[in-house]
Structures are given as C-alpha cells and as structure tokens.
Amino acid sequence: MGTRKIEAWHKAGVIDAATRDRLIAHEAAHARPIALWAVFGIGALAIGLGLVSVVAANWEDIPGGVRLGVHLTLIAAGVATLATRPQRLAALPPFAEEALLFVIGALGLTFFGHLGQVYQTASPLWQPLALWLVLFAPLLLLMGRGLTVASAVMGVLIWALWDYAGHHAAVSGTALALWLALVTALPVVAAPLGGWLRQTSARPDFWRRVEQLGLAYAVAGAALASVLASTNALDDKAALSGFAAMGLRAAIGCGAGLALMAARPGMSGRMAGAIIAGAGLVVLLAVPLNGHDFLPALLFMALWTGIAAAALKAGWRGVFQLAVGMVALRLIIVSFELASDLLLSGFGLIIAGLLILGIGWAALKVSRTYAPESEDVA
Amino acid sequence: MNRAARLVAAVLPLAGVAGLWAISDHTYRQGTDWEVPIMGYDPRDLLRGHYVEFSYDWPGLDEARLGQPLDDLCLSGNAPVITRAEPVGDDTALATCPHPLRANPAAVYGRESLRQGRLYVGQDRAMALQQQLQNRDQCGIVTIRQRADGSFTPLAIRFRPLTAEEKAARDAQSERAEELLPPPAAITR
Numbered sequence: 001m002g003t004r005k006i007e008a009w010h011k012a013g014v015i016d017a018a019t020r021d022r023l024i025a026h027e028a029a030h031a032r033p034i035a036l037w038a039v040f041g042i043g044a045l046a047i048g049l050g051l052v053s054v055v056a057a058n059w060e061d062i063p064g065g066v067r068l069g070v071h072l073t074l075i076a077a078g079v080a081t082l083a084t085r086p087q088r089l090a091a092l093p094p095f096a097e098e099a100l101l102f103v104i105g106a107l108g109l110t111f112f113g114h115l116g117q118v119y120q121t122a123s124p125l126w127q128p129l130a131l132w133l134v135l136f137a138p139l140l141l142l143m144g145r146g147l148t149v150a151s152a153v154m155g156v157l158i159w160a161l162w163d164y165a166g167h168h169a170a171v172s173g174t175a176l177a178l179w180l181a182l183v184t185a186l187p188v189v190a191a192p193l194g195g196w197l198r199q200t201s202a203r204p205d206f207w208r209r210v211e212q213l214g215l216a217y218a219v220a221g222a223a224l225a226s227v228l229a230s231t232n233a234l235d236d237k238a239a240l241s242g243f244a245a246m247g248l249r250a251a252i253g254c255g256a257g258l259a260l261m262a263a264r265p266g267m268s269g270r271m272a273g274a275i276i277a278g279a280g281l282v283v284l285l286a287v288p289l290n291g292h293d294f295l296p297a298l299l300f301m302a303l304w305t306g307i308a309a310a311a312l313k314a315g316w317r318g319v320f321q322l323a324v325g326m327v328a329l330r331l332i333i334v335s336f337e338l339a340s341d342l343l344l345s346g347f348g349l350i351i352a353g354l355l356i357l358g359i360g361w362a363a364l365k366v367s368r369t370y371a372p373e374s375e376d377v378a
Numbered sequence: 379m380n381r382a383a384r385l386v387a388a389v390l391p392l393a394g395v396a397g398l399w400a401i402s403d404h405t406y407r408q409g410t411d412w413e414v415p416i417m418g419y420d421p422r423d424l425l426r427g428h429y430v431e432f433s434y435d436w437p438g439l440d441e442a443r444l445g446q447p448l449d450d451l452c453l454s455g456n457a458p459v460i461t462r463a464e465p466v467g468d469d470t471a472l473a474t475c476p477h478p479l480r481a482n483p484a485a486v487y488g489r490e491s492l493r494q495g496r497l498y499v500g501q502d503r504a505m506a507l508q509q510q511l512q513n514r515d516q517c518g519i520v521t522i523r524q525r526a527d528g529s530f531t532p533l534a535i536r537f538r539p540l541t542a543e544e545k546a547a548r549d550a551q552s553e554r555a556e557e558l559l560p561p562p563a564a565i566t567r
Binding site: 072075082083104108112116118119121124134135136138139142143 | 394396403503
C-alpha cells in the first residue's frame with residue numbers, strides 16, 4: 001500500500017498527523033516488495049530451468065559414473081548439512097529443515113532409478129521403494145517436523161506395499177491372501193505408533209501427522225471396501241480366502257484402533273481410535289454385503305456418520321464437515337442408482353435435481369449448525 | 379543415545395546408496411558379452427526414463443516353442459556369436475551348461491524376461507533408433523552381458539543391413555503370410 005492514500009486521508013481530516021506518521025512507519029516496517037521478489041524469482045527459475053535443460057540435452061554424453069557421482073554428492077551434502085549444522089538450520093524458518101529432508105529423500109529415491117538407468121538393471125518397483133524405506137526412513141523419522149516428511153514416508157510405505165501386493169495378485173492361495181492382507185493393512189499401525197510417540201517425543205507435531213495419516217489410510221481403506229462392495233468388485237472368486245483376508249485386515253484395524261485408544265487416553269485419542277476400529281468393522285462387513293444393491297451404500301454412510309459423531313465429540317470442525325459432505329454425496333449417488341430410469345424423463349430429471357438441491361441444502365445446514373466451533377487439533 | 383541414533387541415521391543412507399552403487403558397478407563388469415538378434419521393438423518414454431523395448435530372436439530357438447514359457451537357455455558358440463540357444467528346463471542340467479541364461483521372475487518382465495528386454499537410452503538416441511526401425515532392410519542386434527549365475531544385462535543396441543539371403547527369406551515369409559489370409563468376402567445382394 002502506498003503512502004499517498006494516507007496523505008490524502010490526513011488532508012481530508014480523517015486522521016491526524018500523529019496517526020499518519022504511525023501508519024507510514026508501520027507500512028514501511030511491514031513492506032513486502034512482492035514485485036521485486038517476483039523478478040528475483042523469475043530470474044532464479046530461468047537459471048534453474050536452463051541448468052536442467054542443459055543437463056538433459058547432454059544426458060547421454062555425461063558418463064554414468066560422473067552423473068551418479070554428482071547425484072551422490074548432492075545427497076551427501078544434504079545429509080552433512082543436516083548432521084553438522086543443526087544451529088544454522090534452527091536459525092532458518094522451520095520449514096527449511098523439513099524441505100531439506102524432503103529433498104534428501106527425493107534425491108535418494110531418484111538415485112535408485114538413476115542406478116537402473118546407468119547399469120541397465122530393472123526390478124519391480126517395490127524393491128527400490130523398500131530399500132529406500134530401510135535406508136532413508138530412519139533419518140526422516142528421526143528428524144521430520146511436519147506433514148511434508150510424514151507424507152513422504154507414509155506415501156512411499158503405502159506405494160511399496162501396494163506395488164508388492166500387485167506383483168503377487170496373480171497368484172492365488174489362502175496363505176498368500178492372508179500375507180497380502182497383513183502387508184496392505186500395515187500402514188494402519190502408524191496411527192497407534194504416532195499417537196504413542198507424540199506424547200513422548202520432542203516433535204509432537206510430526207508424530208501427530210503420522211497418526212493422522214494412519215487414520216486417513218484406515219478410513220480410505222474402509223470407504224474403498226464399501227464402494228467396491230456396491231459395485232460387486234470385492235474378491236469373491238475364492239470366497240473363503242477373501243473373507244479370511246478381509247477378516248485379518250479388520251482385526252488389524254480394530255487392534256490398531258484399540259491400541260490408539262490405550263496410547264492416547266484423552267477424548268481426541270479415544271475418538272481417533274474408535275474411528276479406526278470402526279473402519280476395521282466396515283471392512284469386515286463389506287464382504288458379506290458384496291454385490292448387494294443398497295446395503296453397501298448404507299455401510300459407507302454408517303462409516304461417515306460414525307466419523308461425524310466422533311468429530312462432533314472431539315471437536316474437529318473440518319473432519320465433521322467432510323463427513324457430512326461424504327454422506328450427502330453418497331445419498332445423491334444412491335438416488336441415481338436406485339432410480340436410474342427416472343432420469344429418462346424430463347419430469348424425473350426435475351425430481352432428481354430437486355433431490356440433489358435438497359440433500360445439498362440439508363448437508364450445508366447440518367454442517368453449519370452442528371459443526372464444532374473451533375478446529376481442535378486432532 | 380539420541381546423538382548416536384542420529385549419526386547412524388545420517389550415515390545409513392549414504393553408506394547404503396554408495397554400497398548399492400558399488401555392487402551394481404561390480405556386477406555390471408562381470409560376464410561374457412553376446413550378440414542377440416532382436417525383433418520388433420518399441421521406443422518408450424515413461425517416468426522411469428527413455429528406453430527401447432524389444433523381443434529376443436534367439437538363434438536356433440524353435441519357433442514352435444513360442445507359446446511355451448521360457449525359463450532358461452543354454453548358449454553355445456564363440457562369444458560374442460551365438461550359434462545356438464537351447465532351452466534346458468531343469469536346474470541340474472543348467473548347472474552343466476557353460477553359458478547359462480535364466481529368466482528372472484522378479485524382473486520387470488518376470489518369466490518373460492528371456493523373450494523381452496529393455497535398454498535405457500537417451501532421448502535423442504531413442505528418436506534415432508525409432509527412425510532406423512522404419513527401415514526394414516536392417517536387423518537389430520542387442521549385446522547382452524551374461525554371467526555365470528545365469529543373470530544377464532542388455533548393454534547396447536546396433537543395426538546391421540540384412541544379407542541378400544535374409545531379404546529373400548523375409549519376402550518369402552511375408553508372401554506366405556499373405557497366402558494364409560482368408561480371401562476377401564464376396565459381396566452379394
């Protein structure tokens with residue numbers, strides 16, 4: 001904001017001279033030269049893009065050893081900065097350390113691909129991902145401070161486990177089905193682990209994020225199971241092994257939920273644990289309801305109603321509104337599923353439109369009226 | 379304790395990545411180089427980089443076996459020229475083979491890894507290779523490095539012009555393929 005306006009206000013007699021001087025001083029102290037920053041940013045971006053394209057154009061001419069050497073040096077420089085300059089990093093904004101950790105992790109992950117390119121080796125994706133978890137996750141888990149690093153570790157973990165499961169999906173057998181169920185349910189364990197560590201660790205925010213990601217994984221898995229059940233896509237080729245696998249997933253979910261309740265006895269911890277345990281039950285119930293018209297949708301809505309109730313109790317505003325939105329969305333989809341022939345006539349279309357508006361309005365009303373006041377940290 | 383843990387966590391990725399590099403480099407240098415003719419291939423551009431994908435045309439391998447799984451091969455000949463590649467089918471017999479090749483079920487192509495392969499190349503090279511592919515008068519050859527444990531790595535790709543006999547054989551084959559096609563359906567009213 002320029003000072004011209006302030007001068008004009010002073011001339012018009014709206015503010016006195018002292019206020020004018022204070023305002024001008026305040027503006028000067030809090031000036032943010034955005035245009036200047038933008039120019040610097042564009043310059044830096046151009047240089048960076050130029051570097052990238054020069055390297056990319058001559059990629060094949062750079063010997064593999066040199067490329068890998070530079071790559072490894074970058075990782076080493078990052079790790080050395082983290083390990084030897086903790087005071088310097090602490091003086092920087094808090095996201096600097098987080099960003100550096102993330103960059104180290106990303107460089108590490110790309111190093112495996114780079115090795116494969118130079119030495120013409122190829123392996124299923126889960127192997128380098130698992131190796132990355134062994135080599136880099138300890139560093140990230142020991143030093144991570146927020147959502148970025150927590151999502152990186154959890155994301156690679158989930159990616160690796162599902163890629164592993166995908167590579168073995170073609171093979172059948174109850175033992176393998178149980179093993180894959182155990183493997184794919186594993187990320188849920190992050191919730192009680194994060195819940196336990198956030199109370200003892202010096203970095204409670206990081207472990208809170210890990211717990212939230214574990215909870216999100218459980219909810220996403222349960223929601224997916226009930227959606228798959230309504231499209232008759234759950235594995236019923238081998239009914240018994242499919243049921244056993246889902247049962248194991250459900251047991252792990254319930255166990256993780258109870259463990260989280262025990263680890264964090266407050267209201268927030270009890271509710272988060274209840275959500276995870278409930279998600280486990282939903283996964284189990286999705287199997288017998290597979291292919292049914294309406295019951296899987298009811299299961300989906302029961303899941304989100306439960307989450308809404310827990311959010312209400314624990315005071316999570318955003319979660320409550322999300323849950324209400326999900327229930328409303330599923331209701332709309334159900335109305336289309338149940339009355340698809342209605343859509344063929346103009347009159348039916350009008351009714352469907354009114355129904356959607358009604359559900360939307362009701363959901364908005366509910367989420368405005370009943371949502372907890374403040375966003376309590378989950 | 380905390381300091382030590384941090385130190386270990388910092389050293390672990392560096393040591394692991396460097397060790398992996400050393401192992402990859404060491405493995406890459408082992409083995410004997412062989413030249414394998416290839417059939418139709420396909421330049422790809424995926425997130426993992428530029429590579430070309432091809433099928434091996436093992437000399438002496440019976441075409442009748444095309445549909446069956448190919449788990450191993452025993453190469454004979456004077457490196458880099460393969461005179462014959464023969465499926466063996468069992469591990470003890472393969473152990474006596476001087477130049478064994480084994481399909482790696484964990485690799486990208488799994489049990490198909492003796493039928494198909496990929497070679498990472500740069501962006502410009504991939505374009506050039508694609509143009510060479512248009513030319514039907516040449517044959518692609520991939521150099522593989524085969525190791526005593528049956529593992530192998532494609533190293534390079536090159537093209538050589540077809541000889542007069544090969545051209546004649548190719549033309550005869552495509553004519554035969556045309557003969558096998560059903561006659562065009564007659565249109566009747």
